[in-house]
Amino acid sequence: MTEYTDAAPAPLSESWLFFRRWLADPRAMGSIAPSSPALRRRITREIRREADEVVVEFGGGTGPITKAMLEAGIPADRLYSFEIDQDLARHLRARCPDVTVIVDDCRKAPGLLGETLCGKVGTVVIGIPMITFPLEFQREVLDATFRILRPGGRFLLYSFMPHSPLNREALGLSGERLGFTLRNLPPASVWGYWRG
Structure with a gap:
């Protein structure tokens, strides 16, 4: 597990960095621009967390969702963000x-977070464009998600598809679209999913 604690070089423009990483790997980025306000x-609005629970983000990217969670009142020491791309993580x-940024594969989350946090995650926010990855990869991400979530918990996934980005039947999920906004590039939906 790699955690960044060193001083970062002069920051690139967020949009330019995001676009540059999109050019390098469009499938992994999923969008050409960071998430809109x-x-x-x-x-x-959809994040649920008890006082003794944390929130985990898979695919922190350039940090607009991370920053929004802090501004919404989630304490920095209760927020963990996984980002596998070193430039984005930096x-x-x-x-x-003040957020714990873990530069590693989110599928390793149960082992990296450890026993003290597994089962103590109120919400997992998935920013990975899951629809672009094969079903087996999706299963592995969801296995890690449900191993860290509190019992009966749900995760959030945002997507640019007009329908569910996950095959609920194949993955053994229930879920619903919780919201939609045209004010994003491209327009986006927020989905909530849970087991069963």
């Missing part, structure tokens, strides 16, 4: 220095 509000760490 309207989408951030839709996501943070930017995220500079933007949100």
